[in-house]
Structures are given as C-alpha cells and as structure tokens.
Amino acid sequence: MAAVEEDVLEINEAFYRAFNQKDVQAMDRIWSCSDEISCIHPGWNVLRGRDAVLDSWHGILTNAGQPRIVTGGAIATFTGDTAVVICRELVSGSALVATNVFVRENGEWRLLHHQSGPVASMV
Amino acid sequence: MAAVEEDVLEINEAFYRAFNQKDVQAMDRIWSCSDEISCIHPGWNVLRGRDAVLDSWHGILTNAGQPRIVTGGAIATFTGDTAVVICRELVSGSALVATNVFVRENGEWRLLHHQSGPVASMV
Numbered sequence: 001m002a003a004v005e006e007d008v009l010e011i012n013e014a015f016y017r018a019f020n021q022k023d024v025q026a027m028d029r030i031w032s033c034s035d036e037i038s039c040i041h042p043g044w045n046v047l048r049g050r051d052a053v054l055d056s057w058h059g060i061l062t063n064a065g066q067p068r069i070v071t072g073g074a075i076a077t078f079t080g081d082t083a084v085v086i087c088r089e090l091v092s093g094s095a096l097v098a099t100n101v102f103v104r105e106n107g108e109w110r111l112l113h114h115q116s117g118p119v120a121s122m123v
Numbered sequence: 124m125a126a127v128e129e130d131v132l133e134i135n136e137a138f139y140r141a142f143n144q145k146d147v148q149a150m151d152r153i154w155s156c157s158d159e160i161s162c163i164h165p166g167w168n169v170l171r172g173r174d175a176v177l178d179s180w181h182g183i184l185t186n187a188g189q190p191r192i193v194t195g196g197a198i199a200t201f202t203g204d205t206a207v208v209i210c211r212e213l214v215s216g217s218a219l220v221a222t223n224v225f226v227r228e229n230g231e232w233r234l235l236h237h238q239s240g241p242v243a244s245m246v
Binding site: 034036038040042043044045046048073075077079080081082084086097099101103112113115116117118119 | 157159161163165166167168169171196198200202203204205207209220222224226235236238239240241242
C-alpha cells in the first residue's frame with residue numbers, strides 16, 4: 001500500500017476512534033480548518049460550517065447512550081490532494097456506508113465532508 | 124458565481140437531467156473515465172468500477188417505473204480539480220440528500236463518486 005494511502009486510511013480510522021473514545025478534541029482536530037466542511041449524519045439534514053458540524057459531533061460524543069461504531073472495508077480514491085474514502089459502518093446492528101472526503105492541509109489529511117447512510121446489508 | 128462553480132453545478136444538473144430523461148449515453152459521459160468510480164444508491168451496497176456503476180444506472184434508466192427526481196439546494200466546495208457537491212433529492216415524496224464528487228478530466232468535470240441517502244425532511 002502506498003504511504004499516502006496508509007496516511008489517509010489512518011486518519012479515517014482516527015475519525016472513528018475519536019467517535020468511539022468520545023474524544024471531542026481529537027474530533028475537532030480531524031476536521032479541516034475550512035468553514036466549508038459539511039456533514040450528513042444518517043437521517044439528518046445537511047450541516048455546513050465548522051460550528052454546525054462540530055456542535056453536532058459534540059452532542060453525539062457527549063451522549064452517554066451513543067453506541068460504539070464498528071467499521072471496515074475502507075477504500076481510498078485520490079484526486080491530487082483530495083481523497084474519497086468509502087467504508088462500512090455498523091452501529092447497533094444497523095449497516096451503514098460512509099463517504100469521507102479528506103483534503104491535505106499543511107501536509108496533514110483533514111476531513112472536509114462526511115455522509116453516512118443506510119445500506120441493505122453489509123457490503 | 125465563479126465560472127468554475129457554474130461549470131460544476133451545470134454538470135451536477137446534467138447528471139439529474141440524464142436521470143429524468145432516461146438518457147443512458149449522457150449518463151455514461153457524465154461519469155469519470157476512471158475505473159475507480161463509485162456509487163451508493165439509497166439502501167444499496169457500494170458499487171465500484173465503471174462496469175458495476177454504469178450497469179446499475181442502465182438498470183435504473185431502462186426501468187419504465189422509475190419515478191422522476193427533483194433536486195435543489197446544490198452547494199459546491201472545491202479542492203483543486205475536485206469538487207464536492209451536496210444537493211437535495213426528492214423521489215416519490217422521499218427526501219434524500221446526495222454527495223456528488225466531481226473531478227476535472229481534460230478540462231471537463233466528471234462524476235467520480237455519488238452517494239444518496241435519506242434525510243429526515245427537506246433541508
């Protein structure tokens with residue numbers, strides 16, 4: 001696996017690790033500094049901008065009842081300093097699939113956009 | 124609106140126009156030549172590669188019972204020659220939201236990745 005692919009898959013894993021560890025600061029760092037970040041949680045409306053997106057994550061990560069997420073099957077596609085990662089998510093028995101778009105900022109990959117939605121079954 | 128943004132929103136509209144006009148050839152042209160294209164229809168598993176993705180669209184576009192799609196609220200975010208477009212979709216009264224990732228190939232924007240999933244209500 002190319003080093004750049006390892007880097008992107010590592011930050012993708014770090015995103016889900018922040019989720020499971022309920023680590024608000026790590027989650028903040030994983031997202032791009034751009035105010036054009038966007039996030040579509042399953043069944044939610046579109047959130048755009050750092051305040052809206054990070055507020056939503058703060059709410060999720062401070063919710064004691066939030067179940068853990070299990071992920072797998074991550075695949076990265078690159079277009080220059082942008083990477084589109086697709087991966088499976090499993091939350092409380094619900095099978096989802098996510099699109100995570102990362103951009104390279106000052107040499108570090110950061111999350112620009114996340115969408116998660118249901119799939120019929122595990123891919 | 125910047126010319127580049129107009130170009131991307133136009134190809135995004137062309138994608139949905141091909142859908143509504145059941146235009147298989149136009150749909151083929153809108154997708155990137157890369158075999159790394161990917162598509163997540165609502166409730167489907169991940170499709171990757173031109174054969175899998177375009178076969179799925181051929182099936183949808185040749186389905187006489189396929190309802191029209193109404194779209195709106197498209198927003199584009201750029202990272203070099205990559206654009207992430209988020210837009211609303213309404214199909215048979217179901218509110219969805221899509222992530223459409225376009226890349227510039229030989230000066231033309233082409234679709235690299237599409238994910239559509241349900242939202243709670245119109246955004």
